[in-house]
Amino acid sequence: MRKACAFLIVCLILGSATALADCRVHRGEHVVLYSTTDDPSVLMWDSRARLREYHGASFDEAQAMLPHAVLVSPGTHGDVVTCIPGYVVSPLFASPDDAVGVTISSGPLKGTVRWVLGSDVRPRHKN
């Protein structure tokens, strides 16, 4: 009985942790890129570390990092390669955001793999 209870508690804790750590998108998922800031274009970064640095940096530091980013139009398609939950933190964010690796599947940069903020990707619904 005691073992069953302990197992149940462990399951609950692990389940909660998994739920908390879950990404909004998953590997292989088709997504559309769209930013919810005033400019809906999306900046995509050559590494996840730079993505995180960009959002944690001061404006001047972020400006210096711009050569490492590409700007894609809103509505660009992509496929999720990987996702790291809560990887990007910023003093200006209400809560940490995901870092998502995406292979661009439309537009002039098609086939390029870049890192993008979790809130800038939306699962693509098939009609």
Next chain:
Amino acid sequence: MRSVSFASVTGTMLLTAFLLLSLGFAVEGSFETRAEIANTFSRQGQIQKAQIDLEELLRLQIDEENLLRGYLLTRDPFYDAEYRTASAGYDEKENEIRKTLGGQLLGADKLLADYARLQLEWRNTVAAPLLAHPRVRLEELDKRNKLFSDYETLTAAAIRRELAGKGDELERSTQRQLDRSSYLRAAWVLAFGLLAIVLNAYRTRLNHELEEERAVTRILQRAFRSESTPLPHCDVGSAYLSASSDRAVGGDVFDVYRLSENQALILIADISGKGVDAAVLTAFIKFMVRAIALRNSDPMAILTEFNVVLSKAVGDPYIFVSMFVGLLNTDTFGLTYASGGHDTAFVRRRDDVAQLEITGPVLGVMEEPFGSETIYLQPGDTLVLATDGLTEVRNGAGEQLSGQGAMELIARASRGAQQLADELAAAVRVRGGSRVRDDLAILAIRVLDGATPRA
């Protein structure tokens, strides 16, 4: 009785003072709480205005960007002009928010400064090159525009959070102040209620004590009142003023008592002290002197015997009595008297007034022998006996009337005994003001004009 009254008055005053003090604190506390709440409301108003202005600012900023895009796409100078108008509006609104915040919200102020700096840099590094070369669209400028957009969006969100957080905090603070104010009011109401109950109970007790004292006073007045009985061939008048006006009893006493068909005891005495305590002693004097006089026909012997009795009966070295005792023969109008330190005894013969000499010291001090004198009154003569309340009454300048002044008053007074007594009492009231400071007894005995002395 007097000490109880003093304690009662002191207690009432203390309680009233405490009640007033509490009331003062309550009123002051209410005003303070009101000021605090008003201040909090004012700050909440500031935050709300800043929030509204912030949304307006963001709208102007978006207008600025959209109008720039409009110009780049159409190259219509209209958009260029509108862009500049929006920029000016943005600057004006930003200053307005700064004024509203007034440096009180350091977090929001800093974020707003960051936001303003970003906007300025955007104008210089993105908008200005695009306005100068609308045909040139460089990816670097687009990325930079995106960078600005990201930061401005995030900064605006942070400002919103900061203002909302501060607003919530003020709301909670207001609620706390209102709660505290309510509890305080409840506490004050409770305190006032309790104090009012205590005060009322205290007042009731005082009223009860006062009523008891009044009842005792009424009994004393009945028992100890100085009195005069009519004498054959004589007109008798009297007046009495008590320093304790509400009690009408005091430390002065007079008595006219018929010892036999043609013999009357005439007594006036002044006891050191006044009020109820002295009044009690007057009864002792009145009845004791009557008792002695019934078996002793010499005023000198009456005073001597009474002096012994007084010392033994009272036993208080601080109490002494000045006393005039006379035995008036209503046939011959011969008055034999002894005066124990009582110098306010006068005889008016027509318009001439003479003061009767004292024949010994005040009673209750020493056992010295007393003398006696005999005078004969003629028809129309008036014997005027008073206590020192007559000669010692002071005018506004503090001057006593004195024996001479009293004699002048007596000389001018009406012939009727009662009128004379009333006029003297009125003169004392006028001279001493509305409140008499010392007890006063006046006894006037006038031999009627038609009376014929018999040998």
